Amino acid sequence: MVEPTKYMLRMVYFYSRLLGVLNFDIDVTTGRARITRRASIYAALANVVLFSFFILLSKSELMETMWSKADVLHEYLYLVIHVTRVSCVLVTLLSRWWQRQHLIKLINELSRMAWRKPEVMTMWRRRVIMKCVSIFMSEVSQVVLTLVFFQNYMTIYLAISIGLLYTLTALVNVIISHIYFINLNVYCHYCLLNQEIRAVFAEAQSLEAEHSEAARMRRCCHLAEHLDGIARTQSQLQNLLQSTARIFGIQSLCVAAILYSSVMATIYFSIVGYNGVNISSSWNLTNVLQFFETTVYFADILITMDNLYIILDVHAEMLTLLQQFATLAPGLDERFEVVYESFQLQLARNPLKLKLFYFYKMDRSTAVAMLSSIVTHSLVLVQYKLQNS
Template sequence: MFDLVKWCLVISYYYGRFTGVLNFEIDFKTGRARVTKKATICSAFAHLIMLILMGVQMANVRIMARLWNKANSLHSNMFWVMSCVRMTGVFLSLVNRWSQRRTFISLYNSIYSLYQHDPKIIQYCRRSIVSKCFCATIYETLQIIIVLVLTSKQLTISLAFSIWFIMSLTSIINVIITQYFTAIALIRGRYRLLNKELRSILGETQSLMPNKSGVFVTKCCYLADELENISRAQSSLQALTERLSKAYRLQVICMSITYYLNLVGNVYLLFSINKYTSITENWPNIVKVIGLVFLVFYYLDCWLNSLNVFYLIDAHGNMAKLLSYRTHFQPGLDERLETVFENFNLNLARNPFKLSFYGLFEINRSSSFAVGNSILTHSIVLIQYDLQHF
């Protein structure tokens, strides 16, 4: 049977190997990650090529200006700022990959163990993983098509190297974000499965008729054992999420800044295309259509990235909400079962679930709303500056 999720993950793995982001190898027979000489050499070679291209790009900073020959100085400055931030972010992310290679191998093995323990978690994140891979592939492909069509008549070797470098940066960013997305999705799938089990335990507990019979005590002990297993699994999941956040914090910050600038730049670009019609007067109509489709998929991809994290936070919140229903139980339950419920609830209260990076920001709906307002504000500032000076 064709497994779309499996193929998405396999393609993502080989794409990561090709770009050098994955500097270790996965044994498909055992599913375990390991350091090999082949993986190290391939990744180091890919990064060496990337550094050479980066040097070529920095040494020929005016080459890409050909694409902006009808733009004003604000467009050019914005383009170069975004390019420099992209290069810096990717460079720091790749350095982080090498300095924490053992950490990422350990993380992969821990996340694979989640799937190995209960493959049903894929059912709860299948749509998210497939949608993410589809959107990322489509908008990256469309970006390549647009650039190739626009530069087909003025393509030179230097310009081709610059384009290849920019496309490589996009690929590396996509690989990093997709890996983080997949890890969060699998953790969320495990959370949802635990919530399903917890809901079942709550239903059985609520149907109990308190008495001192042996059947009642045995049932309470069984439910207490099951609840303790869920509590331990939740604690391990939260610890794994914290490890994941710690390992990816530098990369997430770099990618977040890149996405932020891209979103602001896209808003300003749409305004500029409407104001400066000379920029697009020689563009084929097919490029304009593809450009609009590209923006749709790009924003959809950003939305999926955000929803993936929000759904994980919601899954943890649902667990805490389910535990609050214990107040509806009939009095007289087994003391051990009551104690397990109380300890589970206290553990969740003492260890709130947060995704924080270097203490700079916490990912949640409130912060995303603030970021959205900031993107809108900075886009308006750019537009106002353009109206006043050009």
């Protein structure tokens, strides 16, 4: 594995353990996950401490300061975002306990596949770096913006409240990163399968010029076994995606709720301003930081969403590659044709669908519809603000 990627993944793992999001151990050398008493006790204590902190945060000086500086609509938006994030994080942390065995099984299966195909460890390098950098920049920019915004009201208790608030943000980012890395692992394996399908097709084309019947039969037998192995791996990957959807179903729904409310509020605050000052009317330090934080935040969302849709893209590419086999000369080899038809039937009988907690499919058309809804609701809030200011 490339060194920067290895250290970034280890950093995310230890960060997750520190926050209590992971309640089991993962061997950083082999990638194997297992339940230990130490990890269970620490995660339980960390969860109890976090629950207590969230209660204190709701009654903290930070919230009182926000409430005193905000108008009624701002108060409602702060309240919606805060309650949504706290509720979703609490539900996610609790779900990690009853889904622990299934999550460990999923991680171990992905780890075994990665060791059998070590190429994936270099293929995911760029996207791992992109996600880690986007998370870091998003969290740092939010902390800096909050410190600048509240600099005239800063006390030791307010500083502690800000730290608790961004512990909540860090928990959300860690939860999203777990889903991100699992999907990225599956995507890289799909890319390798497509490369193997291209190689099988190229060799099958070369068989048309093979004059030796024995040599052609031997090579066709090898190609049939290779294509059958590709089909089994694809079925395994799709089963892992379905397991991921079941394990992270509630968490994905919570993340969607957090993103929906946060993006809507971000658009609203970007237009109206956090303190009632429009960005376009005064480019002071706070507004510059607000613009930078908004840009980084949306970039992180795009990176996360793109990581989901590229799985659908690479699966569609696999279907296109398999259609090319129909152009081969008929009667090439009976066993090879049987394996090919079985693979096509497997994909047709069990099409790849990514669903959000069994409610609706996650594809680009759904994302566009969701974005349209977010923008519409944000503009309604802006209009309400302008009419009642």
